[in-house]
Amino acid sequence: MDDVNDKKTALVTGANKGIGFAIARGLGAIGFTVAVGARDTARRDEAVDRLRADGIDAFGVALDVTSDDSVAVAAKTVEQTAGRLDVLVNNAGIAGSSDGGAQNPSTLDLDVVRTVLDTNVFGVVRVTNAMLPLLRRAESPRIVNISSNMGSLTLQTGPQLAAYATSKSMLNSITAQYARELAGTNVIVNAACPGYVATDFTGFNSPRTPEQGAAIAITLATLPDDGPRGGFFDDGGVVPW
Template sequence: MRHGSRTALVTGGARGIGLEIGRQLADRGLRVLVGARRPEAAEEACRAIGPAAVPLSLDVTSAGSVTEAVREARELTGGIDVLVNNAGVSLDGDLRPPHVDEDILHTTLDTNFTGAWRVAQAVVPGMVEAGYGRVVNVTSSYGSLALMDSGRHPAYRISKTALNALTRMLAAELAGTGVLVNAADPGWTRSGMGGPSAPRGPREGADTPVWLATLPDGDGTTGGLFADRRPLPW
């Protein structure tokens, strides 16, 4: 299906899974706004994606940066139809609770959870006004309460659990507006975060986020957590 009139914003879009999500969305005919903290990284990613990609300076941990980026995006494209909240960090390695560095906890939450909330808060009202939107929060099975069986990576896990809760709340709040909100677990993927030994390539990791970002009209899938296009328990 082609989506030539649609515009997607991908946060953390300059490398890894984010870059591949942008590439696949562009292949499906969307204009792609590549959000990244470093403008030069966004520009390099756009060269890799092709002419459908537009660089956008965006730091999800800064409310001012988010406001300015969304304003610029609207001036460039007229509106944002698809939001992929992909920006994220994993900083706590093999730390176990209750021994967690508070700076690591705050930084992780501010990027993985609050950052996604900031961007959604700026973008979703325009989607509601247009009667169409797709919001995809890139999460992890590490954030699933049903699947949580380890204390490893506690700050990362908690941030993704919070992001999952935000997904559910946004989906409930936006029911019937034409805006669908879902969470995607890309799996352990080779990237700057996942490392070189991960078993999945970026193309495989990007598949489920891209699928959710391009759900067709009439598909009411919302408020779900998916991996490999299949539901996971919250």
């Protein structure tokens, strides 16, 4: 490709480790320039170095999804570096404290709920809305929100974490709302469940690798123009929610 602007760019939030890093590496391996969004400067730089060592075109983006100012600066960084955005993967997420019954409904710590929502839901809205003008410049823009089947009202899987699970239910709902608003555009948005993956998020207590967890996100990030919109998917297809 002669024109540098022919190369597609993907921003992955929380991309310095775990599933986020695996998504970044997977997109980079199929030719994307990868913007590594992360709060921690040292970890962000290390992730960029690791990707570049794999032959992937990558750059770091300082990004705290809970900060309006940080998100605004991140959008400027992506614009100045790439000119547009082809894929946004909203991966950054937290489980929240569960100490002392903080996520049991009957003893729910509302401060924990607020903290979890600020990253897992409000953070997605902040980043998505800041990046939408750059996504609209792309030919086939895609947004992938990393959710969890713990947020499924139908499945109700995993331990009872009333802040975390509720945040993922809300994320699925806001994903559907974005899809409704963007129905007449070329911006396709979906939610992905990576499954129970061995990362520090789960105490590495799973045989499932980050690469396996990343696969559905990469699929949704590269959907054809007639692909599904506003859905919730895992490796097996549609997740009931």
